[in-house]
Amino acid sequence: MQKLTIAIAKGRLQTEALDLLARAGLSVSSEMLSSRRLAVEDESGQYRFIFVKPGDVPIYVEHGVADCGVVGRDVLMESEADVLQPLTLGIGKCRMVVAAPLDTSVNGDRTLRVATKYPRVTATHFGARGQSVEIIQLSGSVEVAPLLGLADCIVDLVETGRTLRENGLRVVEVIAESTARLVVNRAGYQLKAEAVAHLIDSLGVITDQGERT
């Protein structure tokens, strides 16, 4: 079978993703993981893993540098990458929400100032209902923006909601539920069909999505 390269989102998802892959029979030795190498191989030598920033996973996969990737649905919604998404992996559960200070209303005819790391998702969400918004793109600590007077509300990813509460915000609306996805390059899906199908089956069985016909 052909060798597959899998891009994995660093950070929040990484440990959970590696645990899941190990349960599917793709295990990486701890020496390998601690070696700080750019790319590590699993014990069977059948798979190569690269660890990249979450937002870059769809890019590596779309360009075929990685055949497959593990990344959150939130990232895929924002990137609009043209990749296949054959499996949800049930890890990295979180929600993409609109959150606002307790005393702020996000309805009405005024233009909302929205702080976010997800400008496309935000534009699509508010655009669909004809609400005019000024999108303020930030690269982190979005939840403090309303507090500091930069924005009326935020669009952000929420796991437990604790950070929101600590900053005096409440969830106004859930835009989407997000969990990690297995993504696959379109050409790789066809040209390495056997190897990709094997990976999908192995992960499908442990995530309860059954085998492919």
Next chain:
Amino acid sequence: MSEPLSKIPNGTRYYSGREARLRRSVEQVVMSVFDGWSYEEITTPTVDYYSLFEHGMGRLQAHRAFRFTDADGRMLALRPDVTSGVARAAVTIFAERERPLRLCYAAPVFRQHPQSHVEWRRESTQTGCELLGANTSVADMEVLAIASEILRKLGLGDDYQITLNDVGVFKGIAALQEFDEGSRDELRRLVDSRNAADIERFLARHAFPPEGRAALSQLTRLSGKRETLGSARLVMADAGSKAALDRLDRLWSMIESLDLADRFEIDLGDVAKLDYYTGLTFNIYVNGAAARVGNGGRYDGLTAAFGKAEPAVGFVLDLDALTTVLLALEADSRLPQESERRASIIANSDPSLLFCEAGKKRAEGERVVIEL
């Protein structure tokens, strides 16, 4: 502040040297195969009415074109595809010609908005063929056989994969429920990205008959060789899907008898973007390219907009993507390196003798460089 004049627009590039020569020879190989199957070359206008492409490609795809207005206010576009123009020519200037009509082309196309991150080019060269006036599986097989021959002649005989589908499968299932255009396209996109999880969510939000539900949740997983059609028959009951599966079955028998089954695959989840397809659709993949290098299918309804409905089937290859793949293979020296043709150096202080001597060598077919 003015832009530096050295800049070239995003999505455009120069071709030179080895790459330019390779690209030219790829075009020659492709066009000679078309010629071998008696396809006649046609060149369509580079600037054409935007409405042509709106009809030909559908609004969403046509929107990607560079657009501007003519002196009379009508909207023009730089040709974003060639098929639309060829289809119009077929039912207008070639209306009286005997059918089937076989046409081919190689021409640059322009797209202001790239489709994906990988397709970064805004100018790319398409080469393709259209077979009009025949609606049999044999006609479908003809264009597939031509595509295979081209890839073989390019030295990619072991490196390509053509995936087949028939839009009748998806259209048949989707027709079980009345959808607005937006929902239908959302469903199409979900199937096309094999997004089984979101298909379930979609089904939870929409009323859909149970027989269609079963078929839809299987659709993303139905890929493989002939056995795929058998599995599909177990879950698909509507007349449209069944007819489509029969068409694929007939085609697959021919593919097998031509000993091409290794290079082909059926993938019922591969649902094409263009609305105009009416039967067979296919994508062409090549090792070394991260996206498809070609695609095609049957579009029996397209020419109706230009005056007369005619069956048609054809495909297009991305010449630039193929050149990139072949250039990389050549660097790996899997292909014989092109031997640089040597040039005779001609030197003479008397210009008339210089050109006389150079002319003589040229007449003998030699390559010359004159010393200046």
